Amino acid sequence: MPAYDDTNIFAKILRGELPCLKVYEDEHTLAIMDIMPRADGHALVIPKAPSRTFLDMAPEDIATLYATVQRVARAAKAAFDADGITIQQFNERAGGQLVFHTHVHVLPRKEGVTLRPHAGQIAPADMLEAHAAKLRAALGS
Structure with missing residues (x-):
C-alpha cells in the first residue's frame, strides 16, 4: 500500500492551512461540509489520525470515526428532514477515492431525489x- 501523503487536502485542513x-470537532x-455536495447537507467526517484508507486505520481510530459518523448522520437526518441517510466510504482510486486521507461521506436523502455527481461542481x-448552520444547530455546536 502506498505511504500516507501529508500534503493531501484533508491533512492541510486539519493543520489549519486550508479553510x-x-x-463538529472533537x-x-x-x-x-463537502464543497461539492451530492445532496443538500452532505458532510464529511475525517479522522485526525493520519491514514490513507480505511484499510490502514487502527481499530480504535475506526471506532471513534464511526461514532462521529453516527452523531453527524442523526443530526443531518433531523436538520434536513431527510427520509434516510447514505453513508459512503471509498478506498483507493479503483474504489472511487479521490482524496487519500480516510473520510466518510454523510448524505441526507429525500425519497425520489437522486444524488448529484461525485466530484461535481x-x-x-x-x-x-x-x-x-442547520447541521451545527442540530449537533448543538
Whole structure:
C-alpha cells in the first residue's frame, strides 16, 4: 500500500492551512461540509489520525470515526428532514477515492431525489454556509 501523503487536502485542513466549513470537532475527528455536495447537507467526517484508507486505520481510530459518523448522520437526518441517510466510504482510486486521507461521506436523502455527481461542481458559499448552520444547530455546536 502506498505511504500516507501529508500534503493531501484533508491533512492541510486539519493543520489549519486550508479553510473549511466546520460543523463538529472533537479530539479524534472533524466534520465539515463537502464543497461539492451530492445532496443538500452532505458532510464529511475525517479522522485526525493520519491514514490513507480505511484499510490502514487502527481499530480504535475506526471506532471513534464511526461514532462521529453516527452523531453527524442523526443530526443531518433531523436538520434536513431527510427520509434516510447514505453513508459512503471509498478506498483507493479503483474504489472511487479521490482524496487519500480516510473520510466518510454523510448524505441526507429525500425519497425520489437522486444524488448529484461525485466530484461535481463547487456549491455557492452562501448555500454551504446555510447548510452548515442547520447541521451545527442540530449537533448543538
